Amino acid sequence: MDEHRRHIRELRARAMRLPLLPGVYLMHDKTGKIIYIGKAKALKNRVSQYFGSERHHDRKVRQMVANVEYFEYIITDSEFEALVLECSLIKQHTPKYNILLKDDKGYHYIRITREEWPRISQAKQVLDDGATYLGPYVSSWATKESVDETLKIFRLPSCTRRFPQDIKKARPCLNYYIKQCCAPCRGEISCKEYNEIVNEAVEFLRGGSGNSVRTLTERMNEAAEALEFERAARIRDRLEAVKKIRERQKVVAVRVPEQDVIALAQGPSNACFEVFRFQQGRLCDRESFLLSDIGDPKAARAEFLERYYGMRDRIPPRISLDGPAASMELIARWLSEKAGRKVTLSLPQRGEQKELLEMCRSNAAEQVAQSTGRTGRETSALDELARLLGLDKPPAYIESYDISNLAGGENVAGMVVFEDGRPLKSAYRKFSIQSVQGQDDYASMQEVITRRFQEYFRQKDSGEGFGRKPDLILLDGGKGHVAAVRPVLESMGLGDIPLFGMVKDDKHRTRAIALDGGEISIHSHRAAFTLVGAIQEEVHRFAIGYHRQKRRKAVIGSSLLEIPGVGPTRAKALLRHFQTISAIQNADLAELEGAPHMTKPAARAVYAYYHPEEKAALDKESGLMG
Missing domain, CATH: 3.30.420.340 (UvrC, RNAse H endonuclease domain)
Known part of the structure; x- marks a missing residue:
């Protein structure tokens, strides 16, 4: 421990000799590996803080400082240049104690098999298997949502059964009974009709809900005019499902055409950044980043913005945050230069944007809850309480x-x-x-x-x-x-x-x-x-319950203390042994005599007190014995 303290003092002494200039500092461990990279407006002030009192550090910083063997620094002409250099160095070295995000963005596809009974599913790559592929799509979430919605709207199977091999070989699954599958396995839908439904589903995926509404409406009217009322009713049901999806999409439609909404939820040991991405006023993508202990939320938001947009090509003109980030003006300038146009970082306090942030934060809290075994409501409550109290x-x-x-x-x-x-x-x-x-x-x-x-x-x-x-x-x-x-x-x-x-x-x-x-x-x-x-x-219930218990015991104790020969110690012993006054009342003389701290005269006195009708006989017996 003394060796460690001496080493920290040496690091602080070296930090105090740094210039009061902007720059980037790099912390190394004993192996020489870079474990943290940061930027500073004044290197001396920022770096020396790490090696001062631990009382002002959160757990993450304490852990990092404990592993620092030495540091180096690079002076820049401005704090903005320090930010740009910091982003570049972090991307190059991926230090352990910086916020690091896994970029899982690749291309995604929707696959339609080419077989007698086609199936629709999500795919990560195009294979030479004869299937038709729609895409590519950047968002895995949007691709999955599209496939799931399509299967539900058109009641297409999502199970692993194969057709026609598995027709009439088993009972249909739950999706049939909740009207989310047409159940080809029952053998009551023809291959021709099934393929018509698949074609409608593919048109929906290619053209969107607007085109589908028009197409399905036309087909429903045609079926009705041809007196094919059952077919018209099935198309009507699909049409209603498409309309419901459109209404649901409106719930997350916003007035701002293009923006990102970013919220942070913290748990006791981890945290999650949630990103909602909007294009053409509609939610087009969402991403979740589950992280370990992030330390100071303001610093963490700044780091997240730098890491996230450092690995994204598209930067929207507006980014809404659920709380302040460190160096917001600097980051906004960096984002603007990277995007080639002005980018605004906003902190909405009311209205539609505030509601979007709350929804985003709820989703982040749910991710934290999933990782801890708690509910999203519990995680949200603790996170909200911390924000409210400034923890x-x-x-x-x-x-x-x-x-x-x-x-x-x-x-x-x-x-x-x-x-x-x-x-x-x-x-x-x-x-x-x-x-x-x-x-x-x-x-x-x-x-x-x-x-x-x-x-x-x-x-x-x-x-x-x-x-x-x-x-x-x-x-x-x-x-x-x-x-x-x-x-x-x-x-x-x-x-x-x-x-x-x-x-x-x-x-x-x-x-x-x-x-x-x-x-x-x-x-x-x-x-x-x-x-x-x-x-x-x-806490009120618990405290008042204890108070009532004490009062009850006091009342009980006072009644026992009225008996000759029974003092506080003996009264407590009787209550401890018999538990209740009722049990003492119902005890016979032998049981009272056998109780702790009791003598025969005291036992007779207690018995006589609760059985006055037998007092004379007890007194006579006591006199004969005397």
């Missing part, structure tokens, strides 16, 4: 606290834990307030937080239970609770833990999130609102 990344481990008492009596607190957006009941804890008399919620909360993090320092090596540091603390209360607890955390060296309050309205529902200086409304943030509301309800 670097979604809080994977959230602790929430609530105080419960009645007129200052039986002061208790409850702590609940949500891990990855779900309750972690094994980590719930109860606190009986010890240092506060009367109703003082602020002082009670201070005691609870103090005790909880005293346990953290005792158990932190385990990394479990109290030994785990939360990513976020939510107090059931307003800014007063936050102001009372903040100094406690800071005095324990834990001021970096995000701390907020949960404010309720007059109907006891979550209204806002409180911080030291005010409140953040969360009504317009649906996913975060739902999550925080669930946390607040759960």
